Structures are given as C-alpha cells and as structure tokens.
Amino acid sequence: MTVINDVEYYVVLFNSVSYALKSEKILKKENIPFKLIPVPKSISSDCGVCIRFTPENRGALINALEGKVEYNEIRRL
Amino acid sequence: MGTIIDAKGLACPQPVVLTKKALENNDSVTVIVDNETAKENVSRLAEKSGCTISVESAGDGTFRLSLSKKGAAPSTVTSSTLSETSTAKSGPNVFVISSDTMGKGDDELGAALMKAFIHTIFSLDYLPDTLIFYNTGVKLTEKNSDVLDDLKKLEEQGVEILVCGTCANFFNIKDNVSAGIISNMYDIAGAMSRAGRIVMP
Numbered sequence: 001m002t003v004i005n006d007v008e009y010y011v012v013l014f015n016s017v018s019y020a021l022k023s024e025k026i027l028k029k030e031n032i033p034f035k036l037i038p039v040p041k042s043i044s045s046d047c048g049v050c051i052r053f054t055p056e057n058r059g060a061l062i063n064a065l066e067g068k069v070e071y072n073e074i075r076r077l
Numbered sequence: 078m079g080t081i082i083d084a085k086g087l088a089c090p091q092p093v094v095l096t097k098k099a100l101e102n103n104d105s106v107t108v109i110v111d112n113e114t115a116k117e118n119v120s121r122l123a124e125k126s127g128c129t130i131s132v133e134s135a136g137d138g139t140f141r142l143s144l145s146k147k148g149a150a151p152s153t154v155t156s157s158t159l160s161e162t163s164t165a166k167s168g169p170n171v172f173v174i175s176s177d178t179m180g181k182g183d184d185e186l187g188a189a190l191m192k193a194f195i196h197t198i199f200s201l202d203y204l205p206d207t208l209i210f211y212n213t214g215v216k217l218t219e220k221n222s223d224v225l226d227d228l229k230k231l232e233e234q235g236v237e238i239l240v241c242g243t244c245a246n247f248f249n250i251k252d253n254v255s256a257g258i259i260s261n262m263y264d265i266a267g268a269m270s271r272a273g274r275i276v277m278p
Binding site (some may be wrong): 017020024029034035037038049 | 147185189190192193196199223226
C-alpha cells in the first residue's frame with residue numbers, strides 16, 4: 001500500500017496528554033483546523049497524542065494556544 | 078411460486094426478515110418498500126443469498142424489488158467479499174467499534190484514544206475487511222466527526238463500513254451519517270459470525 005502524502009504537515013508536541021486534550025478543546029472553540037493524531041513513531045515511541053496542522057494555520061494555532069497551554073515543541077512531519 | 082410482500086411502512090429490520098422468510102418457500106419474491114435503507118438492506122440480502130435482483134422505482138418514493146434465486150443458490154453466504162489482505166485465513170478481519178471512546182475510565186481520554194486508534198487503522202499492515210460501528214460508536218461516522226476523513230480513506234481502500242441503523246436512529250443522527258452504509262443486525266451479526274478475527278478496541 002502506498003500512501004501519497006503531498007500535504008505538508010506540522011505537529012505540536014506536549015509534555016502531557018492532558019495538555020493535548022486541552023489544546024483540542026481550545027482549537028475546536030476557535031474553529032482552527034487540526035487533527036488529533038498519535039505521536040508518529042519516528043518522533044517518539046511514547047504512547048502520546050499530538051496536534052497535527054497545516055502551515056497556513058500555524059499563526060492562528062500558536063496564537064490560540066499562547067498563554068493557555070504549555071507545549072513542548074512544533075515539528076515538521 | 079412467486080410471492081409479493083408489501084413492506085411499506087415497516088421499520089428496519091422487518092422488510093429483511095419478511096423477505097428472508099419468503100425466500101425459504103419461494104423461488105422468486107417481489108418486495109415493495111418505501112425507503113432507501115430498506116431497499117439497500119433487501120438488495121444486500123439478495124446478494125448474500127445468491128439471488129438476482131432488479132429494482133424498479135415507482136416514482137412515488139416506493140421501490141419494487143424483484144428477487145429470484147439463481148440456478149443453484151448457495152445454501153450459505155458466499156465468501157466473495159473476503160479480501161486477500163486478511164491475515165486470518167479462516168475469514169475476514171473485522172473491527173468492532175462499540176463506543177466512541179476507547180477503554181473504560183475517563184471518557185475524555187477515551188475519546189482521544191479512539192480518534193488516535195481510528196487514525197492509525199489506515200497505516201496498519203493489514204487493513205480490516207469490515208469496520209462495524211454500534212452504540213455510541215456510530216457517532217464517529219457523523220458529518221462533523223473528527224475521524225470522518227480517516228473513515229473515507231478506509232472506504233476508498235475498500236474497507237466495508239457498517240453503521241448500526243438502530244443506533245443511528247436512537248441518537249437521532251441517521252441523516253448525518255456520512256461514512257459507510259446504514260446497516261442492520263443481520264448484516265452486523267453475520268459479519269461478526271463469519272469473521273476470522275474480531276478486533277475490539
């Protein structure tokens with residue numbers, strides 16, 4: 001099975017699952033497109049979840065989380 | 078030898094039950110139904126029981142379904158829908174999603190886990206042949222579901238998605254189900270009983 005992945009994605013990583021869930025709530029409220037996905041194995045083998053987004057939503061997303069949720073880092077997938 | 082069933086106004090799964098019964102004693106059966114779901118459910122029954130079917134739309138919202146048994150109809154369901162990708166040699170690989178949360182304890186966490194699980198299915202080495210959604214699980218197939226894109230992708234890959242009609246009705250989301258096909262207990266129990274393996278997160 002080949003997966004053609006021509007979309008550029010970024011993920012926000014958190015220190016705790018509860019931060020990811022809190023971010024989910026905030027982003028939903030703000031209508032910012034994102035997707036809650038498991039942390040890709042290439043990043044960490046921990047059983048975590050992270051927030052995936054596309055570059056055009058980066059600014060809005062960072063603004064929405066600013067001062068409300070502590071995140072660890074943002075990485076390109 | 079033919080018989081006509083008027084199944085208008087009957088709730089799921091009555092049209093299927095009546096058709097199934099009629100097929101036991103008749104080589105050809107005509108069923109009149111008044112909704113799309115009943116039409117599809119009876120059509121699937123026809124396929125599974127080795128009947129040919131022709132559908133006529135009467136224009137007033139009713140459908141006339143004519144079923145007739147093929148020469149030597151198989152006594153049990155055929156396995157033509159089984160996919161080669163299944164690891165279980167004895168039958169299809171079936172995933173049962175019985176809730177919109179994964180695991181018991183905390184529902185907020187459980188909802189996140191279920192979303193992560195559904196998202197992950199696509200990248201598994203062996204895709205399921207069938208995904209079954211029932212009880213609160215049906216909410217995952219709704220139009221505004223966070224995993225709708227994942228389910229669409231799985232459907233494109235040929236994964237059959239069965240959504241419990243009774244459940245969609247119970248939660249009043251039948252018109253909002255946007256992935257898979259609204260199904261009934263016959264198909265759901267049938268798919269589970271034929272499965273070589275059932276995965277239930």
